[in-house]
Amino acid sequence: MTVKNVLTFAADHEARFVSIRFTDLPGAWHHLTYPIQYLTEDSFEDGFGFDGSSLRGWAAINESDMLLVPDPSRFWVDPFAKETTICLIANVVEPITKEGYGLDPRSVALRAESYLRFTGIADTINVGPEAEFFVFDQAAFHNDPQSAGFTINSEEGHWNSGRTSSDTAPNLGFHIRAKEGYVPVAPVDSLIDLRNAMTMTLADVGINVECHHHEVATAGQCEIDFKFSNLLHTADNLMLFKNIVKNTAVKHGKTATFMPKPLYGDNGSGMHCHQSLWKDGNPLFAGEEYAGLSETAMFYIGGLLKHAPALVALAAPTTNSYKRLVPGFEAPVNLAYSARNRSAAVRIPMFSASPKAKRLEFRPPDPSCNPYITFAALLMAGLDGIQNRIEPGPPLDKDIYDLPPEELANVPSLPGSLDEALTALEEDHDFLLKGDVFTRPMIERWISYKREKEITPLRMRPHPLEFSMYYDV
Numbered sequence: 001m002t003v004k005n006v007l008t009f010a011a012d013h014e015a016r017f018v019s020i021r022f023t024d025l026p027g028a029w030h031h032l033t034y035p036i037q038y039l040t041e042d043s044f045e046d047g048f049g050f051d052g053s054s055l056r057g058w059a060a061i062n063e064s065d066m067l068l069v070p071d072p073s074r075f076w077v078d079p080f081a082k083e084t085t086i087c088l089i090a091n092v093v094e095p096i097t098k099e100g101y102g103l104d105p106r107s108v109a110l111r112a113e114s115y116l117r118f119t120g121i122a123d124t125i126n127v128g129p130e131a132e133f134f135v136f137d138q139a140a141f142h143n144d145p146q147s148a149g150f151t152i153n154s155e156e157g158h159w160n161s162g163r164t165s166s167d168t169a170p171n172l173g174f175h176i177r178a179k180e181g182y183v184p185v186a187p188v189d190s191l192i193d194l195r196n197a198m199t200m201t202l203a204d205v206g207i208n209v210e211c212h213h214h215e216v217a218t219a220g221q222c223e224i225d226f227k228f229s230n231l232l233h234t235a236d237n238l239m240l241f242k243n244i245v246k247n248t249a250v251k252h253g254k255t256a257t258f259m260p261k262p263l264y265g266d267n268g269s270g271m272h273c274h275q276s277l278w279k280d281g282n283p284l285f286a287g288e289e290y291a292g293l294s295e296t297a298m299f300y301i302g303g304l305l306k307h308a309p310a311l312v313a314l315a316a317p318t319t320n321s322y323k324r325l326v327p328g329f330e331a332p333v334n335l336a337y338s339a340r341n342r343s344a345a346v347r348i349p350m351f352s353a354s355p356k357a358k359r360l361e362f363r364p365p366d367p368s369c370n371p372y373i374t375f376a377a378l379l380m381a382g383l384d385g386i387q388n389r390i391e392p393g394p395p396l397d398k399d400i401y402d403l404p405p406e407e408l409a410n411v412p413s414l415p416g417s418l419d420e421a422l423t424a425l426e427e428d429h430d431f432l433l434k435g436d437v438f439t440r441p442m443i444e445r446w447i448s449y450k451r452e453k454e455i456t457p458l459r460m461r462p463h464p465l466e467f468s469m470y471y472d473v
Helices: 003-012 105-119 192-204 231-251 295-315 319-323 371-387 418-427 440-460 464-470
Strands: 017-023 029-035 048-051 065-077 085-093 124-136 138-144 147-153 209-214 221-226 255-257 271-279 334-338 344-347 360-362
Touching (some): 017 065, 017 105, 029 231, 085 105, 105 124, 105 231, 105 371, 192 209, 221 231, 295 344, 295 440, 319 418, 418 440
Parallel strands (some): 017 085
Antiparallel strands (some): 065 085, 124 255, 271 360
């Protein structure tokens, strides 16, 4: 798409405003809105000025001036704005050098795709994320000096099976037992119409949904899968996807969250990331190796597994992420690969024999991550595996629960906390620096932000469970 396409689109839709959207370091969307007359051809060169120092993890106050330069390749009409508003995604640019800001996540993704082409290994990486989420009827939480707690509720939740009916909420008896929510029909699955509404809105903004269904957990866990694309386009789509899901839920009087583990005693929400490399229109991951993979794909797996402890500091980036990534359950914490075992970190889908369908699925990420940074990091780890011919070792096709202790001890696992993952990233990040895709200052800022703003506050706060365990000591 060109700048003229954008301006023609705005005129054809009689847009009144333009929303310029961008992503902060942790991965949240932000925007500035301008009357439509301020969007001109020059806007795509000169950009829109804003204060970068007010964003999480970004510039200091003495270097706060930044530019938002819209990308004309992605635009749509905001389905939730009362006045017709077109939306554009922007890169954050240094106003003096006109180069991508070092802490701008989208610029990292652009540099990753450029580096891939530079290596000559491939010219395209296709990425397909499966971002699970919960839909609740209520979510309340507070953190005061003398009190802390949360309450979530869903009519689907099994804890409501004994609730007495009221005039506003009759108990009709259809509730989902813990860990038994995978793809039931109505009336057990009560969110079909909501997911249909999400799907239709996603189509309106250019996101092609392939399938939607209820997920394993009770209380409204859902999955909506959309079609894969290249790294940058998929990251853009994921940011828009999350925005559509949340706003559609609110429009229907509900609330959606991509928090990895909001519910104790049931499955958390992951974001399995399918990946495949292509060159000149040809798939590079199909071959004669294990599960129909090529040697290139096997080395890519080797890179993912070698760097997985560092990768999850970016791909599972919250303290809550590690309440999902717990050994001994179905979580993909085992640093191995398999065509069958879903507790392995890397799975090879076997649904199709077509070479074009051959891909890898990296399972540890969750949807709290910043997609631009995560997808770029996964690519860099895989490329490092190919460049250094890193063997992935034998596959893990056995039932992990039946492995004898001595054999299980030989299977390495992911870090058990965000703090451990950040330490792994500190010790292993040179592969991210190739081609200047990531920079040391960015990695250092990520680590310091996570420790200062997330890990330390949680470590210092008394937990409600501690009162149950220790109040009578």
